[in-house]
Amino acid sequence: MIRVQNLVRRFGDFTAVNDISFEVPKGEIFAFLGPNGAGKTTTIKMLTTLLPPTSGSLELNGLDPARQQNQVRQQFGIVFQDPSLDQDLTAAENLELHGVLYHVPKKVRRERSEMLLKLFELWDRRDTLVKRFSGGMKRRLEIARGFLHTPRILFLDEPTLGLDPQSRNQLWTHVKRLNETEQVTVFLTTHYMEEADRVAHRIAVIDHGRIVAMGTSQELKERTGKESLEEAFLALTGTSIRDESANSADQLRQMARMWRR
Amino acid sequence: MNAIYILWLRELKKYTRSRAQIVASLGQPLLYLLVLGFGLGPVFQKAGNGSYLQFVAPGVIGMTVLFTSIFSGIALLFDRQFGFLKETLVAPVPRLRIMIGRTLGGATVAMLQGTLILIVCLIAGFRPVSLATAPFGVLFMALIAIVFAALGTAIGSGLQDMQGFQLIMNFLVLPIFFLSGALFPLNNLPKALSFITRLDPLSYGVDGLRAALIGVTQFGMTTDFAVLCVIAVGLLFFGAWRFSKIEI
Numbered sequence: 001m002i003r004v005q006n007l008v009r010r011f012g013d014f015t016a017v018n019d020i021s022f023e024v025p026k027g028e029i030f031a032f033l034g035p036n037g038a039g040k041t042t043t044i045k046m047l048t049t050l051l052p053p054t055s056g057s058l059e060l061n062g063l064d065p066a067r068q069q070n071q072v073r074q075q076f077g078i079v080f081q082d083p084s085l086d087q088d089l090t091a092a093e094n095l096e097l098h099g100v101l102y103h104v105p106k107k108v109r110r111e112r113s114e115m116l117l118k119l120f121e122l123w124d125r126r127d128t129l130v131k132r133f134s135g136g137m138k139r140r141l142e143i144a145r146g147f148l149h150t151p152r153i154l155f156l157d158e159p160t161l162g163l164d165p166q167s168r169n170q171l172w173t174h175v176k177r178l179n180e181t182e183q184v185t186v187f188l189t190t191h192y193m194e195e196a197d198r199v200a201h202r203i204a205v206i207d208h209g210r211i212v213a214m215g216t217s218q219e220l221k222e223r224t225g226k227e228s229l230e231e232a233f234l235a236l237t238g239t240s241i242r243d244e245s246a247n248s249a250d251q252l253r254q255m256a257r258m259w260r261r
Numbered sequence: 262m263n264a265i266y267i268l269w270l271r272e273l274k275k276y277t278r279s280r281a282q283i284v285a286s287l288g289q290p291l292l293y294l295l296v297l298g299f300g301l302g303p304v305f306q307k308a309g310n311g312s313y314l315q316f317v318a319p320g321v322i323g324m325t326v327l328f329t330s331i332f333s334g335i336a337l338l339f340d341r342q343f344g345f346l347k348e349t350l351v352a353p354v355p356r357l358r359i360m361i362g363r364t365l366g367g368a369t370v371a372m373l374q375g376t377l378i379l380i381v382c383l384i385a386g387f388r389p390v391s392l393a394t395a396p397f398g399v400l401f402m403a404l405i406a407i408v409f410a411a412l413g414t415a416i417g418s419g420l421q422d423m424q425g426f427q428l429i430m431n432f433l434v435l436p437i438f439f440l441s442g443a444l445f446p447l448n449n450l451p452k453a454l455s456f457i458t459r460l461d462p463l464s465y466g467v468d469g470l471r472a473a474l475i476g477v478t479q480f481g482m483t484t485d486f487a488v489l490c491v492i493a494v495g496l497l498f499f500g501a502w503r504f505s506k507i508e509i
Contacts, residue, residue, distance in 0.1 A: 045509075048351055049351065050347075050350065050351065050508070050509055051508070070353045070354070070355065071353070073351055073352060073353035074353040078351055080344065080347055082344050083343070083344045084344035084345055084346075084347045084348040085343075085344070085345065085348070086271065086343075086345045086348075087343055087345075088274075088275045088278060088279075089271065089274065089275075093274070096267075097267050097268075097271060098348070098352075100263050100264060100266075100267040101264055101267065101349065101352035101353070101354050102352060102353060103263075103353065129278075
């Protein structure tokens with residue numbers, strides 16, 4: 001479903017993604033783990049047509065994200081690292097807008113919106129403006145929206161950041177269920193190792209733009225001789241802390257947070 | 262087509278839901294209209310130019326449309342910040358359609374806001390001279406709205422933070438307003454000023470509004486119309502190009 005070969009992305013002198021290759025078969029839940037700045041989000045941006053690769057080849061369901069942008073976009077759903085809902089619209093309107101942009105026929109749009117809102121326990125709040133939602137509710141709505149157009153692949157970029165354990169637990173339960181019932185391939189990144197351990201069929205660990213290990217959680221633990229995935233992860237990537245400099249988007253985000261209070 | 266419609270509708274929904282903002286945005290035009298309208302009225306009258314309220318009303322309408330439409334484009338900055346922009350940029354819709362939907366939505370909102378000010382002007386005592394040419398006023402409002410919504414989109418596509426926003430406000434939007442002849446007649450100006458006002462697209466918008474509403478014009482309604490059409494097409498292309506270059 002996803003095939004990546006010798007993918008490279010440079011920003012000036014800095015190589016964010018350095019010659020990585022992997023494949024994700026249909027229906028698999030694949031976790032992409034790595035410290036901050038390891039290249040996870042850059043890889044997702046390239047897979048989701050937002051960034052052209054410097055070199056290497058990409059394939060999503062047989063299509064090339066760098067060239068067949070619109071066809072590729074129809075194939076996947078994505079939940080970004082930070083929220084991407086329209087706060088001034090209601091939950092139902094956000095879904096409706098998404099459905100129209102993804103060419104979902106009206107009848108299907110209505111049916112699937114209802115099904116997904118009920119599944120993610122937002123049906124009663126469908127006519128509430130999103131700005132009145134809690135963080136967990138917004139996340140649930142974004143994931144519901146990602147499923148609306150029946151994508152073949154769902155990208156989840158740190159979807160549980162800042163959520164309480166209850167919301168995280170519920171969120172993964174739903175993702176697993178939809179993975180099974182709709183055969184959606186899931187590509188996720190997270191900093192919570194126990195989540196990857198629990199939901200992912202296979203895991204790739206990326207550091208400094210390179211894949212340093214790939215396999216099932218069990219295989220990674222055996223390879224490093226550690227008890228838990230977290231320990232295995234630290235053994236693979238070291239214990240030094242990576243500092244990313246804040247870019248203008250981060251600064252804006254901080255300001256947005258201030259305004260919201 | 263559906264994508265354009267739904268994004269246009271989004272702009273309208275956001276507008277009708279922000280009642281506080283609608284009322285707030287009437288404040289500044291009202292000040293210009295009432296304070297300048299009545300304050301400068303006697304001087305203007307003595308200079309033999311007739312009623313200043315009659316003169317300034319089309320200018321204030323033009324100003325309202327300018328501010329509303331340019332900010333609708335710059336609102337891209339907020340969509341970038343609150344993340345919604347990404348949702349539209351990964352959708353399987355050509356960016357041109359997304360840009361057109363947004364821009365037309367912003368232009369429509371600006372026209373609604375301009376109409377609201379027109380009504381306020383009528384209440385304050387403004388009277389269009391001829392009902393036959395008054396409908397052309399709507400046409401000029403639409404042209405001003407499209408020109409500046411497209412310009413706003415072009416600017417908003419490149420804006421990364423609020424500092425840039427201040428810069429645009431002080432060095433672009435306010436000069437466009439003050440140099441447009443919205444507040445003073447464009448005849449008998451010093452050469453340099455006269456030249457600059459002719460480079461300002463809003464000059465032709467306000468002049469067109471005056472031609473339609475009070476039958477006074479500097480350039481002639483046909484010239485105003487032609488110039489605005491050319492600028493609108495140019496800026497739509499420029500805005501679409503800038504929008505297609507957005508990277509997140």
